[in-house]
Amino acid sequence: MIAVYYYDGHFYLPTCVRSMTGMVGITDPITTIAADNRAALAEAIELKAIAGNATLSNADFRAASDTALLAAMRLPNRQAFYVKAQRWSIVEDDGVYTLIPFKPAVLRGVVEDTEHAVKLDAATFAEKAIEQIYGQIGR
DSSP states (O other), rough: EEEEEEEEEEEEEHHHHHHTTTTTEEEEEEEEEETOOOHHHHHHHHHHHHOOOOOOHHHHHHOTTHHHHHHHHHHSHHHHHHOOOOEEEEEEETTEEEEEEEEEOOSSSEOGGGGEEEETTTHHHHHHHHHHEEEEETO
C-alpha cells in the first residue's frame, strides 16, 4: 500500500507499515513533494511500490505514529488533518494496482471511497494514479 496525501500545495508520502495482525499504519520517513513536480511524485510513488511495506512486531507497530505526518503538514491536530488534507491509497493485489480516494466519514474522520476507486495498469500505474489525483485536487 502507498499512501498519498495532499495539503497546501504539497504531496506527502509517508512510509506505510503493517502489524503482525495485518493492520496498516504510517510512520517516518515522509517524502514531501511540491505539487508542481509531477516527475518527482511519479518517482516517489514508484519507489514506495518497490520498497513495499515492512511488517513490524506488535510493540514496534504500536510505537509507529502519524504525528510525524501532522507535523510535516504543520497541522495542529487530527481533526484539521481530516478536514483539510486529501488522501488516496494505491493498493497492489496480485499485480493489479487500484487507486482508492478517501471521503469524509459520516461522523468524523475519513473512509475509503470505493465507489470511485480506479484500476490502474501495472506498467503505467504511477502516471495514471497521478492523472487521477491531479483531477481530484480541491474537490
